[in-house]
Amino acid sequence: MNLLDKIKEPADVKKLNNQELELLATEIRRELVRTVARTGGHLAPNLGVVELTLALHSVFDLPRDKIIWDVGHQCYVHKMLTGRRSQFSTLRQFGGLSGFPKRAESPYDTFDTGHSSTSISAALGMALARDLKGEDYQVVAVIGDGALTGGMAFEAMNHAGHLKASLIVVLNDNEMSISSPVGGMAAYLSRLRTDPMYSRGKEELENLLNRLPHVGPRVLKIIDRIKDSFKYLVVPGMLFEELGFTYLGPIEGHNIARLKEVLQRARATRGPVLVHVITTKGKGYRPAETHPGRFHGVGPFDPDTGEPLTAGGPPTYTSVFGAELVRQGEKNNRLVAITAAMPEGTGLIPFARRFPKRFFDVGIAEQHALTMAAGLAAAGLKPVVAIYSTFLQRAVDQVIHDIALMELPVVLAIDRAGLVGEDGETHQGLFDLALLRSIPRMVIMAPKDEQELRHMLVTAIQHNGPTALRYPRGAGVGVPLTGAAQPLPIGKGEVLRQGRDVAILALGPLVYAALAAAGELAARGIEAAVINPRFVKPLDAELILTWAAKTGRLVTVEEHVLAGGFGSAVLELLAANGRERTRVQCLGVKDEFVPQGKPAVLREHLGLTPAGIIKAVQQVLEEEPMLTRHKLGTREISGG
Ligand SMILES: Cc1ncc(C[n+]2csc(CCOP(=O)(O)OP(=O)(O)O)c2C)c(N)n1
Ligand SMILES: CC(=O)[C@@H](O)[C@H](O)COP(=O)(O)O
Numbered sequence: 001m002n003l004l005d006k007i008k009e010p011a012d013v014k015k016l017n018n019q020e021l022e023l024l025a026t027e028i029r030r031e032l033v034r035t036v037a038r039t040g041g042h043l044a045p046n047l048g049v050v051e052l053t054l055a056l057h058s059v060f061d062l063p064r065d066k067i068i069w070d071v072g073h074q075c076y077v078h079k080m081l082t083g084r085r086s087q088f089s090t091l092r093q094f095g096g097l098s099g100f101p102k103r104a105e106s107p108y109d110t111f112d113t114g115h116s117s118t119s120i121s122a123a124l125g126m127a128l129a130r131d132l133k134g135e136d137y138q139v140v141a142v143i144g145d146g147a148l149t150g151g152m153a154f155e156a157m158n159h160a161g162h163l164k165a166s167l168i169v170v171l172n173d174n175e176m177s178i179s180s181p182v183g184g185m186a187a188y189l190s191r192l193r194t195d196p197m198y199s200r201g202k203e204e205l206e207n208l209l210n211r212l213p214h215v216g217p218r219v220l221k222i223i224d225r226i227k228d229s230f231k232y233l234v235v236p237g238m239l240f241e242e243l244g245f246t247y248l249g250p251i252e253g254h255n256i257a258r259l260k261e262v263l264q265r266a267r268a269t270r271g272p273v274l275v276h277v278i279t280t281k282g283k284g285y286r287p288a289e290t291h292p293g294r295f296h297g298v299g300p301f302d303p304d305t306g307e308p309l310t311a312g313g314p315p316t317y318t319s320v321f322g323a324e325l326v327r328q329g330e331k332n333n334r335l336v337a338i339t340a341a342m343p344e345g346t347g348l349i350p351f352a353r354r355f356p357k358r359f360f361d362v363g364i365a366e367q368h369a370l371t372m373a374a375g376l377a378a379a380g381l382k383p384v385v386a387i388y389s390t391f392l393q394r395a396v397d398q399v400i401h402d403i404a405l406m407e408l409p410v411v412l413a414i415d416r417a418g419l420v421g422e423d424g425e426t427h428q429g430l431f432d433l434a435l436l437r438s439i440p441r442m443v444i445m446a447p448k449d450e451q452e453l454r455h456m457l458v459t460a461i462q463h464n465g466p467t468a469l470r471y472p473r474g475a476g477v478g479v480p481l482t483g484a485a486q487p488l489p490i491g492k493g494e495v496l497r498q499g500r501d502v503a504i505l506a507l508g509p510l511v512y513a514a515l516a517a518a519g520e521l522a523a524r525g526i527e528a529a530v531i532n533p534r535f536v537k538p539l540d541a542e543l544i545l546t547w548a549a550k551t552g553r554l555v556t557v558e559e560h561v562l563a564g565g566f567g568s569a570v571l572e573l574l575a576a577n578g579r580e581r582t583r584v585q586c587l588g589v590k591d592e593f594v595p596q597g598k599p600a601v602l603r604e605h606l607g608l609t610p611a612g613i614i615k616a617v618q619q620v621l622e623e624e625p626m627l628t629r630h631k632l633g634t635r636e637i638s639g640g
């Protein structure tokens with residue numbers, strides 16, 4: 001029996017000595033690589049925190065003490081050590097273990113995360129609640145150097161320092177966000193890591209400063225000032241100290257004995273403490289250490305070589321977007337591209353390489369990205385912000401207040417819209433339409449395939465006002481990518497198939513599921529029209545009202561929550577035009593969060609498939625039980 005087999009709960013980790021913990025670390029790494037090679041997941045971040053997680057479990061009393069994992073993508077080791085190892089093979093699968101911390105999954109998961117830079121705020125909240133209730137436990141936020149670039153982390157540190165609340169922030173510094181981290185904080189951390197002055201003990205330096213002679217008040221003032229400047233030069237972590245934190249570090253994050261020692265010290269310190277831990281992203285697995293960005297989040301791969309297992313296939317929406325943006329950039333030197341720490345994920349690398357001066361990675365700072373785009377637009381440029389649907393949620397006020405109110409021509413290229421799959425609840429892109437549709441002046445589009453995405457990008461770039469186009473994660477439909485992209489008439493949909501019994505309005509690539517459904521329905525004697533609405537705002541009112549009148553029955557289909565989505569927009573249109581009596585079935589996501597799973601499995605689960613559409617069509621037909629199919633074919637439609 002190996003050591004890992006004996007670990008059922010954190011108390012078992014506490015029984016191990018440092019040598020045994022090192023052996024356990026090796027076993028954990030082996031299991032991480034074996035499992036993630038099959039399931040896909042965030043391998044490199046987890047390989048980097050093996051010793052840190054073991055040290056945290058050794059020093060703190062879980063679940064009495066609380067650990068909050070920022071982003072949460074590095075919580076796999078924590079899950080293995082907290083009674084979930086037997087389910088580890090189900091990681092990120094439908095019905096299996098989540099790839100992120102989940103309170104509903106285990107009492108050892110104290111706070112659900114997924115979006116970056118929330119951990120210190122949550123930890124502060126818990127610490128304040130503990131103190132108000134007169135309780136006694138430790139609260140630890142583990143945050144990466146990338147996540148520390150997010151504004152919320154600064155807001156929380158500023159406040160925690162002000163309150164002098166006792167909490168511990170462990171800064172896991174691996175010199176990487178998904179790609180290279182951005183900005184002054186990254187540079188500061190780098191100086192802390194590399195300057196030999198900083199490896200000296202902080203106390204030693206402070207003692208030295210205090211031993212400087214005290215003389216008359218004027219001289220004292222000057223000396224104090226010199227001491228302060230000197231301190232900035234030589235005392236490690238002065239920035240954190242100024243914010244009110246006790247800074248401990250930097251510490252070698254793969255040395256368990258040292259980690260335990262410093263965490264014990266942090267535990268015994270009153271007020272906010274920051275423990276600066278230096279780790280290697282991907283530690284212990286050569287392909288991940290060599291390519292930490294690629295192994296940040298991976299699909300299934302061959303564990304022997306690190307090579308991905310996925311076969312070829314159509315290009316992704318992301319890559320088609322990226323290539324078209326470069327083409328448009330060649331024609332228009334006012335075009336600039338912005339990402340918030342996701343240059344690879346949003347397909348902007350080709351643009352960044354071709355036009356380095358017109359590309360901006362702002363770090364994990366979605367709000368800043370949107371307002372900066374507004375500034376660029378106000379000063380005459382054409383910004384395209386490429387952003388995941390889920391992360392756009394962070395910056396809705398910036399879209400309203402800084403973009404739409406001034407009618408600034410900013411393009412939101414919303415990637416990962418709809419079901420994203422194995423990342424689950426925190427990452428599904430299911431709210432963007434509801435959030436954006438309510439904003440005056442927004443033009444919102446959804447392409448049915450990757451070729452239409454090209455046309456929509458040009459439409460957005462040419463429009464003189466705020467626009468958004470939403471497209472899914474993963475491979476396109478496989479349609480030919482021919483000719484130059486052409487602007488589409490704003491607010492106009494297209495009829496893809498005629499039919500007199502019902503009209504199916506399917507948004508985005510679900511159009512193809514609707515066409516498949518219509519084919520099957522035809523074989524059963526039901527004639528379903530299929531419409532690609534293209535625009536969620538402005539809706540093609542004329543087209544939709546015409547088909548409502550023609551068939552009296554509509555089915556709307558969307559990969560989005562039903563509340564406030566495309567179907568809602570159609571219902572509002574019908575109501576506003578006295579067509580309330582049109583029979584409508586709306587397919588989409590009901591009032592619930594959608595868990596992790598392969599997108600195809602999730603679509604099956606949610607009925608967003610040809611079979612689900614057929615069922616919805618049957619329902620709108622059955623709402624009129626007096627009619628037979630034959631009668632339907634000859635029935636005179638009175639309309640709404
Ligand atoms: C609000 C938000 N924006 C973007 C992301 C995507 N994202 C996930 S992890 C990550 C990098 C985090 O870097 P770091 O905190 O240093 O963790 P590491 O993976 O290096 O351990 C990014 C940008 C996110 N989860 N949340
Ligand atoms: C943890 C996180 O937020 C990202 O790493 C995210 O998982 C990336 O998703 P994609 O795989 O869709 O780029």
Ligand SMILES: [Mg+2]
Nearest residue numbers: 144145146176
């Ligand atoms: Mg990092």
